[in-house]
Amino acid sequence: MLEFDDIQYILLTRAPAITGRYEFLSFRNSAGGRAWLTAILETVHSVEQARASVGKDNRWVSVAFTWNGLRALGVDEASLATFPEEFKQGMVARAEVLGDTGANHPENWLGGLASPDLHAIVVLFARDVAERQRCEAEHQRLIAQCEGVEVLSSLDLEATPPFDYAHDHFGYRDRMSQPVIEGSGEEPTPGSGAPLKAGEFILGYPDEAGPSVNQPQPEILARNGSYMAYRRLQEHVGAFRDFLKNHGQTPEEQELVAAKLMGRWRSGAPLVLAPDKNDPALGADPQRNNDFNYKQQDPVGYAVPLGSHIRRMNPRDTAANMNRRRMIRRGGTYGPHLPEDAPEDGVERGIAAFVICASLIRQFEFAQNVWANDRNFHELGNERDPIIGNQDGTLEYKIPKRPDPEKNHWPSGIHDGAGRRLLFSARPQGASIPCVPRRGPMRRCEFT
Amino acid sequence: MSDTPKQNDWSKPAAMAIPKEGFFKLEQGRYGPVYPKTPACHGFTIIAKIIPGREEVIREYGRNIEKAVAGNPHCLAVLKLHYLRWVLFDIGKDTYFMYQGIFDTDFDKYTEDAVGLFTKLGIRTVFENLEGFPADWQTNAPAFIEFVREHQCPSFLEYGEYPYVSSDEIKKALKLKAAFSDMLDQMQ
Numbered sequence: 210m211l212e213f214d215d216i217q218y219i220l221l222t223r224a225p226a227i228t229g230r231y232e233f234l235s236f237r238n239s240a241g242g243r244a245w246l247t248a249i250l251e252t253v254h255s256v257e258q259a260r261a262s263v264g265k266d267n268r269w270v271s272v273a274f275t276w277n278g279l280r281a282l283g284v285d286e287a288s289l290a291t292f293p294e295e296f297k298q299g300m301v302a303r304a305e306v307l308g309d310t311g312a313n314h315p316e317n318w319l320g321g322l323a324s325p326d327l328h329a330i331v332v333l334f335a336r337d338v339a340e341r342q343r344c345e346a347e348h349q350r351l352i353a354q355c356e357g358v359e360v361l362s363s364l365d366l367e368a369t370p371p372f373d374y375a376h377d378h379f380g381y382r383d384r385m386s387q388p389v390i391e392g393s394g395e396e397p398t399p400g401s402g403a404p405l406k407a408g409e410f411i412l413g414y415p416d417e418a419g420p421s422v423n424q425p426q427p428e429i430l431a432r433n434g435s436y437m438a439y440r441r442l443q444e445h446v447g448a449f450r451d452f453l454k455n456h457g458q459t460p461e462e463q464e465l466v467a468a469k470l471m472g473r474w475r476s477g478a479p480l481v482l483a484p485d486k487n488d489p490a491l492g493a494d495p496q497r498n499n500d501f502n503y504k505q506q507d508p509v510g511y512a513v514p515l516g517s518h519i520r521r522m523n524p525r526d527t528a529a530n531m532n533r534r535r536m537i538r539r540g541g542t543y544g545p546h547l548p549e550d551a552p553e554d555g556v557e558r559g560i561a562a563f564v565i566c567a568s569l570i571r572q573f574e575f576a577q578n579v580w581a582n583d584r585n586f587h588e589l590g591n592e593r594d595p596i597i598g599n600q601d602g603t604l605e606y607k608i609p610k611r612p613d614p615e616k617n618h619w620p621s622g623i624h625d626g627a628g629r630r631l632l633f634s635a636r637p638q639g640a641s642i643p644c645v646p647r648r649g650p651m652r653r654c655e656f657t
Numbered sequence: 658m659s660d661t662p663k664q665n666d667w668s669k670p671a672a673m674a675i676p677k678e679g680f681f682k683l684e685q686g687r688y689g690p691v692y693p694k695t696p697a698c699h700g701f702t703i704i705a706k707i708i709p710g711r712e713e714v715i716r717e718y719g720r721n722i723e724k725a726v727a728g729n730p731h732c733l734a735v736l737k738l739h740y741l742r743w744v745l746f747d748i749g750k751d752t753y754f755m756y757q758g759i760f761d762t763d764f765d766k767y768t769e770d771a772v773g774l775f776t777k778l779g780i781r782t783v784f785e786n787l788e789g790f791p792a793d794w795q796t797n798a799p800a801f802i803e804f805v806r807e808h809q810c811p812s813f814l815e816y817g818e819y820p821y822v823s824s825d826e827i828k829k830a831l832k833l834k835a836a837f838s839d840m841l842d843q844m845q
Contacts, residue, residue, distance in 0.1 A: 294799070295687075305685040418773065422796040529735035529770050571769055571798070574687050579766050588823055 211256075211392045211407055211414070215433040217271050218259035219332065219539055220411060220565060221393050223384075224269040226334035228341045229366035229541055231439075231561060232348065235326040236281040237357030242328070243282055245355040246272070249331060267340045271332040273437050275299060278328030284430070291426040295570045296436060299325075306574055308582035308599040319441070320362025327361060330439065332563075334366075334541075341365070364441070364561055366541040374477075374493065377542055378444040378558050379467070382477030382492055386499050386523055388535040400500035402531070410537055410567055411435055417532045438564040438573045441543075442597060447553025469608050470595045472519035479519075484512040502526045510609045515587040518596040521580040527587075536572050537565040671696040671820040679811025688765040688802045696817030698739060700759040705808045707752050711786035712745060715754065718783045719743060725778055732778055735770045737761040739824050743783070754787060761823040764809075765802060772798045 211221075218224070236242030252270045259269060274282070276297050280289055295303060301315045301323050309315060315323035331348070335341035352358050369376065375383045389397040390411070391404040408416030412424055413432030425431040457463030464487060468474040474483065477492030481501040492498055504526045507513050513520050525531065544558025566572035580586065581594040584604070593599060595606050673695045675681075684691045692699065707715060725732055737760050744755040775782050776795050784790045784804070791800035 303685075306687050418776065419796065422793070529767075530773050533769065533773065570687050575769075578687055583766075588825060 212433055213257040214255050216256045216411060218254040218256050218269060219271040220435055221256045222259050224334040226336055227368040227372060228338050229334040230341055230345055230363060232331045232363045233320060233322060233327055233361045234329040235359045235361050236328045237359060239281055239283040241355045241357035245358045248351050267336040268344050269334045272329060274329045275327055277325050281328045288426060288430060307577040310599060311601050313599055364543055366543050369542050369546040377560055378446050379449050380475040381471055385477055398495045398499050405532055405535060408567055409535060410565060412567055435565050435567060436569045438569060441561045443557055443559040446547045469514055470517060472513040472517035480512040481507050511611045514608050516589045516592040516606060518594055521586060521594045534572055534575055539563045667819045667822045670818050672816040674814050675812055686763060686765045689806050692764045695815040696820030697815040698759055698761055699763060701764060702810045703756045703805060703808045704810050705754055705787040707754050707786050708788055712752055715783050715786050735774060768802050769798045772801050
């Protein structure tokens, strides 16, 4: 039985927000940090509270800490030693594993996020900008009362138009393939797989391999908590649109190039089910838009290229033990919308998202290291994920094309089916911290 | 990660001398240094002393693996293997175990899958009969991986008659050969 009154809402539910704000904090003294924590906890929703009041609430708050942050708050060394090595090391030390090299190196991370002084994040989602600004002001007042608590940096989130569905600045529909946790009360959409044991995402519960083991001690530090990796991904919208234009003669061809990079049309329609023509109704239908596999329906990648983003991030029936690799994603877009016909304005925009899982090394790091950045994934030889992989200008992206007997006559040569080669310069800028959400009793209250 | 650039022509046999550390430059994987792909693909050679008196248990394990593979020939597919070799040998009064694998992925990339696979198949891993192997290996993948890495002896030389070719590519070539043979039959 999941303890909904003790699990932060962000693990299991999504706030109906169109804006938000992340604030990254440092605790210069532990007493000030603890005073801040005591006060902010009054505002943090549990799953139970969020579900009970989602219709009338206007803002939702979550908090999480780095390993250094737990020490800064006064957690003893013996307890700190029980956390897993990858969390203790922190994301800066794991940068090479994650593919955060070159332009994505921690030296280039913004907002002090590569600093050991980064101790905590407070995540705000708000129903509108006025509410976000009100909460921001309330939080400023709280911090002013807590000695030694400093805001290293902050980031405001803004949904991008049109607002009737979630999508990024490139225009790709999001949130179609999320794992469902057993006992959460949710039903997976067709094609999303069976509900997974809670321990895959929430500490202290059995996972897909059996009972919960090797958890941080004492139990109160772990139970109902999780690990959360933060990724800030800048989207170079002008470069992306130029790329589509350079590789597609007509708007239809450009749309297909965009789809081939992702594995879905920007409408969300999966290429496996709509290989030749966009189908916005399919993309918008959760009963159909995730109901496909690869082994039977697209083994060679004629519809969804083997190296495309969704095929790497969720290989479905073409990978083993998928039930041990799933992750919960939360977050949103930041920066202003760039209108379709506007030139690149140089303003930073992108995605600022969280990956939530019970094992950073088995789930998050595996996805980054093996799925996103392994050049030889699916024996592709010299590719990385075209959307989130670390691109250094030396990689390629292959789009398999079915040999057309009308156009390719034997014996003039056997068409190799490899299709054309594309080069894609994806977005640099990564910033990330692994955090463990705090646990403990939660009560709903307004900011103080 | 296996950031191996496109390799040489498979028709040109190749050899690679490897530094003592097992790698040319330190590249950090999830559980430790990443070992390079060589003309003989990826692989490991694990050598450890067995717990005295366990030799027959280990030989019985060999028969169990034979049965498991016969019952489900693809049960080890996730490991992307070419070959596995298990060897027992004596040094003085002690018996040692050598486990050598040749496969197509980095050393640590799918180790969690291997641990999960052994658990799923109900195979009592032969490692349980080795000195120093963690008793909680089934629930402690990092400890399993640490043991493997501590007992890994990197090659100083590897050779491939058909270098860098994956087992999937070999199987594809054999399928193609069979398909051509079938096509020629159909044209008679």
